[in-house]
Amino acid sequence: MPPVSGTTPLVSHAMSDRRKLVEVRDLKMYFPINSGILRRHTGDVKAVDGVSFDIYEGETLGIVGESGCGKSTCGRAVLRLYDITAGTIKIDGVEIGTKSQHALRKMRPTMQMVFQDPQACLNPRMTVAGIIGEPLDEHTKMSKAEKLDRIYELMDAVGLNRSFANRYPHAFSGGQRQRIGIARALALNPKFIICDEPIAALDVSIQAQVVNLLEELQDRLGLTYMFISHDLSMVRHIADRVAVMYLGKIVELAPRDVLYNAPLHPYTEALLSAVPDPDPAIEARVQRIILKGDVPSPSNPPKGCNFCTRCPKVMDICREIDPEFRELEPGRFVACHLHNTAGSTGAPRNEHNQQGEDA
């Protein structure tokens, strides 16, 4: 992993001047459970359950959390690859939460996605040129020669040899495939790219290459990323702000350095304490917070705080009332009763209160 400079100034102070590119409010994505002979609707898997965040133009928002906490679903819901259950999503000032897929088509060039599995996200029966050219076919009226020029330009941009244009995805290594995926996402000059664990399926040396490529492209093209990952050190490297998710909710959202240096939420603390350190001397002294038990089922989350079943600092109130997602200091959000006492309004909002009851 490349070294992380600790001297970067906090992003938060400049935040208010910058333009919000993505505004997500109270996003919910429930997958219905149908059971019984009549396939009646008997419950929901609450994959994303009331998530709110903003992404400013040109920044990278990292989303971290353990497997199954709803990171990927959140990313896909923001791009409206699913029909969301509730909430609003504003991208570049346009509300897309309730638009039909047909109406969304015109918006698609603004927002693109890089997928987790570089093998599965490329059609094995299309050539590289076909894959990278698909967005151009769909949204532009370029001639064949113009299209080919653009494809070559994109291949150069992501560091693929032009002679690979006629080959099929199976002939490439994981890192190269991911580059093809990135080139496809870049084809329409998007403003906002969701990177859904783009490095999870790659080995470490390739991870660095891909992440550096993403950073370089961000600098050059002024891209805004939502970087979903479970690799905390990689997120520390690339993200400006970090959101920590647990069981479908964001538990903490803060600028990167603040979050890594002084986490507020007990879950963030536990997560960060699990990051291995390359220095054996430090590694031996690390006090890990070991969480007991398993993540509760998202179809039946616990009453009160979602984390109350495993929280080392659990209090009585946690089992009763779901903590509100509050801005503690400018740019620093946390959903925890530990930080809810002083100067808070006390009573959490009703909508959060109901989630434990209707399950």
Added chain:
Amino acid sequence: MTDAAKPLSPDEAFRPPRNQWWDVWDQFKTHRGALAGLAVFVLIIAFVVLGPLIWQVDPGQINIRERNQGSSWTYPLGTDQLGRDLLARLMYGGRVSVAVGLVAMLLGLVIGTLIGVLAGYFKLLDSPLMRVTDLFLALPLLPLLLILVTLFRDVLAKTFGESIGVFLLICFAIAITSWMQTARIVRGDVLALKEREYVLAARSIGTPSSRINTRHILPNVLSPIMVSATLGIASAIITESALSFLGLGFPPDFPTWGRILYDGRDWIEQYPARVVWPGVMISLTVLSVNYIGDGLRDALDPRIRGR
């Protein structure tokens, strides 16, 4: 995994993408069985299309004194119980049989693929379409064909003329009773494919459903479609002969391979050649189409291509 280290010739390095069908043809050429199948199939087509131009004998001419002849220079494959020339009958019969086989197979394939894709891709259509498929599977074939023929034969014969009308009717009847297997296979594959990430990626690009299907899903269900296509030709030829045998298809004096086979059946002990020749023709057609399908399936899969 990669050939990045392999030095590229300057031509190759800046070769613009060529039509993918050239790659398919290159791979197809390496499949010996497929090439042999293609050669045999071309020969059969030439036999039935060009044959009658060279061997100008009327297949319907009855010559009762020359009946049940063996091979000779006048009758290379002998004559049947009415003294009609078997070679000429095979040529004319082949036209109808091959045409019925191809058209009925294509028609059945189109119906089956369409229903399969619609049922697999659109959740709302899934159970209605699959119940329709079950319904057709449960229908007794022969009574259905009987009704079809009695209802539509005269109408079609009036509109298109006797032989074309019957031809269309038979193709339609065979297609309508043989698309169900294809539909089921395709639906199952589409169900699995539509959850793949590249379909999601296409949706994130903004590709509409119709083009997701034609660009991403259909090419990937090609293998099972190809298999049912090659099997479909065989069963179409056989079904046609069964229909003709029952008097539902072409008139009895109209030669088709199936008809000739059935006519020769009564004489199989005295004159086995009369059964063997049409049987060989049917088998060769089916076999060659099978091999072509096999080669085509391999050639269309880029993962196999180039091995």
